[in-house]
Amino acid sequence: MSKQQASGGKTVARQLIPLAAAAILATASSAPQAQQLLAPDAIVGGYSQSFLSAQMAQWEFALPADINPLLDTTGAHSALGDHGSYFFLASTFSQDPVVRNVTVRTDQTLVFSPVSILFWADAVVNTEADMRTHAAYALGDVSNLSVTLDGAPALLPNGTSSLSQFLQSSPLFPLSLPAGGIVETLFGYPPGVYPAVTLGYTYAMTGLTAGQHQLRFTSTNLSTGPYAGGPPVSYDVTYNITAVPEASTWAMMGLGMLAIGAGALRRRRG
Template sequence: MKIISSPKISLILIGSIIVCSCYPMVSAQLVEQIAAPDTNPQGSSYGEWASKWWQWVYSIPQDENPLYDETGAKCAVKQVGSVWFLVGTFGGSITRECTIPSNTSLFFPLLNTECSIAGGDGKTEEELKTCAKANIDRAISTDLTIDGKKMENLADYRAQSQLYNITLPANNIMGVSPQTTSSIAEGYWIFINPLSAGKHEIKFGGQAGDLTVASNMNFATQSIYNLIVK
């Protein structure tokens, strides 16, 4: 979720894929399943969904937060409406199992960040935008596989939000006192239209930094969701 942008710890969301031009028909099928980045799926742009994703994830205390869930048991926490959010990891690979209602869309980041006043990332909207852009500019790969089919052209799915507010409860994952603060989100996001009933596997993630050198600024993670739609 947040790429490391300063001495403080940040988060990121990621997965794994090798883009291969030998699957042109597969990519075409996935494009039909995934909402185009310049559209407004279910009435909101990708940037607006990004702010909603962060508002959701930051509203959940750490002990109930899906980001700390190693099995998928908490994937339904505070999920409402016809769009559910998926999360990644704080680094490394994880596999989760999750049951979602039929006719439910999914929204999640392949690699993303947010910059907020409470997080010490800036004091003005322009400073927060600059921070978010600089963090995502460090991305070196983004990956997505759905039911064994690899998605191409993921660079098209980069989006930045407008300024929005997040409300942080007690024991929040930012590790600050409860408060409401302003934030800007940016990243590579995916909106998947409702999947058919049955079992599905989604892998997503990416990498940031320069993996040819040792640095605590480097980050790589993969999330695998085994979904049951019913």
């Protein structure tokens, strides 16, 4: 075998890797799947989902307007939701449907909230009990809750029969509103650190197969109590998701494709 033949054999093997990987991704994305939500009390990345609902609110409200995920209409800043073992998919301020593109890893848990109220202390409402009461008034009556993946409703875990059972009330936490954040920029509220709570519907979904998926979540809420009288507020958010294997999976896939390539090359020589 000449040096040129050896070099050519390696080229064939290298070419087989991306082609085979693309075929695997295409097969995975075309296969229908029924995706299950995690139970509301399931631990995600070492945290309760009620804690993550507070962490997600802090993340959303700490970022400046030009890169804020709540204001993002395309997904250009969706990568900011990557928190390692879990990935935050932000909701929106807009009542028009929002479609975003995002890339996640197949080993990440997706955490998202169709509707959630963040309430922090002020001069009038400043006890934890009062904040929780006012958060409940602001959330009000919720309807039109839906979570679909690839056009099919997400499966409910054992012990739940409705998406309304996923209501999460966060622990009391110190909310940091930075200078230049959206609360100051859009609403003129002074930066600082305030006691706060969240109340809303938070969902967690794990194990998306590699490939293309579409996750959509919706909600409508009508505030009550001192916040009654306004129109209902509806949100409709769609994420076009590209799920990619984690690095170790790609490495193992690459070794497998190298083996296939070497085998094909041997058969070609024979």
